[in-house]
Amino acid sequence: MKQSIYILLIGVLFTACKKEKSSDIHPVDLNIKVAYNISTSSYTLPLNGVNVKIKNVNTGTTQTLKTDDNGAIVFGSVSPGLYDIDATIEIPAATYTQITGIQTESNITFNASAKNTQIAIGLTDAIELKLVSGLIGDWVIKQVYYSGSHRTNGALYRDQFIEFYNNSDKTLYADSLYFAEITGVITSGASYNLLKSLQMDWSTAQGMPTGIDANKDYVYARAFLMIPGNGKQHPVLPGKSIVVAQTAINHKQPFTGTDGKSISVVDPSLTIDLSGADFEAYYAPLLTKALASDVDTPAPNLEVLSYFGTDMIFDNGGRYSYVLVKGDGKTIMKDLPAYPYPTKTTPSSTATKYYQIPTRLIIDAVEVQATLPEDRNPKKLGPALDAGFAFVPAGSYTSQSIIRKTEKTVNGRIVLKDTNNSTEDFDFFTIATPRGFK
């Protein structure tokens, strides 16, 4: 009997010890291959030394490696999950000219990105990225203050603004410069026809003509606004900017609203003085009931082609993106077509329509995303417009703005970073600072 018990106990012990100790999941060796998305093959741009960065969307861990001569790189032991993958290479101006024969004074940056890419267990296929040279323009979007300030102690959304900057070495004119707030899937895409990227498939929008690439060659505006002027009315010197305010007033101090009541803040340090803004949005003439804070200040008013809400109120959650548009002399902006959202069901005759803006007219763009990874939406702007995205780290109503980084100073003129990848080009201000630099 004793012997049997002993054997039984040994058996129990053995069973416990022999359990296999391994996981069914294993990290992935992630293969990435980059190539240039150029149609000509008359020259070959370098593929080695492309910086490839992978960032785990959830854990925030990042790794950066450089490609080999074939444009390939392997990231070893990568955790399965969602990743933002960015590739970038800056080719010196002289090298670029030597290779292509194209004269340029500025270094040329090529970018590629694959945001929210699922790296699955057992993935062996290489992820291919196409490098594109983005818009490196004279005008750039310098700062976007979309988050607003504290709900009760600050100015809420009243103190929002956007700033454009002359990044060139010559005087530019802001007259007839357009900007737009770009829309797309911002909450659930369940009611829309979607692309593989889960962004809206605008080609299925009611009335959309065939024969165009409605998704790649155009973006769609929730608000479309223009800086007024006769062409030479609003010069902007090199290294200078213009500030476009929702309401060009000092928000730190009380002011009288359109309803005759005083509007003030509890803590002036949370908001900003926009009395020096160059332009403002004034929607009152468009509305049956104006927003109390939308007072008409001496700052020139924007021309409104389309609008959303009761003032130029940017989405404090960062769910929309911003583009700067310049006419080509042929296109009449207000005559651009507009289409309703590509809903699965037929839209009503009164459904809101959104201006369709050709990407060829866009001179700068910033993709803005929500602060929390779980709240982010599929990108609305393609890599040729913005390979990355920017956001304020503290989120809504925190007084924070996104601000384009300073790249260098040339003869006292600050040149802002413009690699066409907002993830790399933008930082943030803890308190939005009109005309500030970082």
Next chain:
Amino acid sequence: MKITHLIFAFFLIFTISVSAQEEKKSKSELQQRQLFFSDSTNLVNFDYAKLSPLFVKDLMPKQISRIAIAYQRDQGKFIEAQGSTKTNTAHLYSDGVTELKGVKLYGSFDYKKVFEDSTRFAHQTRNNITTPYYYGSPTNNHYERAIYNFKALGAKSIFADKLTFGLGLDYTVADHFANNDPRGSINEYQLNAKASLAYNLSDKISLGAGYIFGYGQEKVTVGYKNPIYYESLSSPRHVNFLINGYGEPIPKPSYRNYNDFQDRSGFEGVFSAKNTKFGSFYIHGSLVEEKQRYDYRTSDEITDMASYDLIKTTINLLWDKTLLKGRIATNISYKNLAGEDYNVVYFAKNYVYSANELEANINYSTTRNKNIYNYLVGLRNFNEERIDGITGNKVYSNNLILNGGFGLQHQINNNQSIGASLGAGYTLPLDDSFFVSPANESYFTRDVIFHNYLYNTASSYSGSFSANYSFPFYNTMQAAVKINLVYATKAELQDLQRTLTTTPGKDRFFNNISLNLYF
């Protein structure tokens, strides 16, 4: 009045009533009850008996009760990453043994109020630390815990003592909460029960088996006072992370609550051979499988979040024998924990936990004149491994802990006694392995995984001292005031050659003072 308070009162009355049923005892008899617990071999037998109701009759005295109130403080940074750098505990404990109509009964209640400083990455209870699924934050939290535990064991022999039937019950209800952001809150209950039956082959030999079952729930919520901590990730140290394995967690700023439902089932086997010429032998083995199911609930639906199965295997041997005018009690125990999860994101097993513990303690005690001498030599081997498939992390450590001690209890006049003991220990790392890919390294990896590896592979020394003074108390009880001091200091840390944000500190100091009443 909460149900916990009612149960608390019941057990308090129960243990006191054990004493009340007895005839008035002499001071000498009362002192013997205190001295019973001063003999380390008695204590080994008494604690061993709590393993199964089938041992209560043989290994516990006929009638004894005690109540203790204690304050203890644990301080120092030579701890695991998710431990508390300073813990203050108020403790009320009572247990007692009696026999009612042929049923041998043991009951205890235990109440602890714990104040923890600087607890990181652990919105958890302290009794489910192998789980892969929990919330945690890098910042230091101040935790408060109120823990009630009730135990009852009962055994009765029937059919001319041929059969012994036993029942056991163990109930814990606890409330844990942090009082700074992120404010973790865990409401917990655990109920474990067993029903056992032994066949007494003879007066000396018996064999038994029992069925073990249990249920439990942890209800976890993390709240904030400052909304910026959950509306953004701008203060990473305050972000609520969801740990799901042994790799980098993901931020969980919203929907910050879950339930962990636990079911346990298993069996125990017991064997005893008493009063043989080689002494008495008791063997206890158990195998319990615990299934933990994690879900998130709204009024509309229940979403499965994870599951975790933990198998606990134990084997305990007690050898008790009179030897050289004294008594030797040797306890050899083996424990194996084998856990694995089911990750609902990947529909596969991701996390594997395993731990083995083999421990041998030899206690020898002898009474001469008015002195009780206690000697202890102990040896413990503990190894632990955590595997996380998603990151490929695999961390293993294996340690040998050696300890020894000596104690003396001396009776003085008027039924008083004084006692003191000294002990020393040494932790010797035997082997380890460490694979944590730099590719997946962030807060948790640096703050927890690196830190724990360094702690678990460190060599260390410890020393302990205790003293007590015992005296008659109102003619109805024997009292003892005790102090315990334990100091541990690290000897050597591994050189990890990684960027470290935190390392185990220099030392740890534990002290405890208690008033114990025996009756």
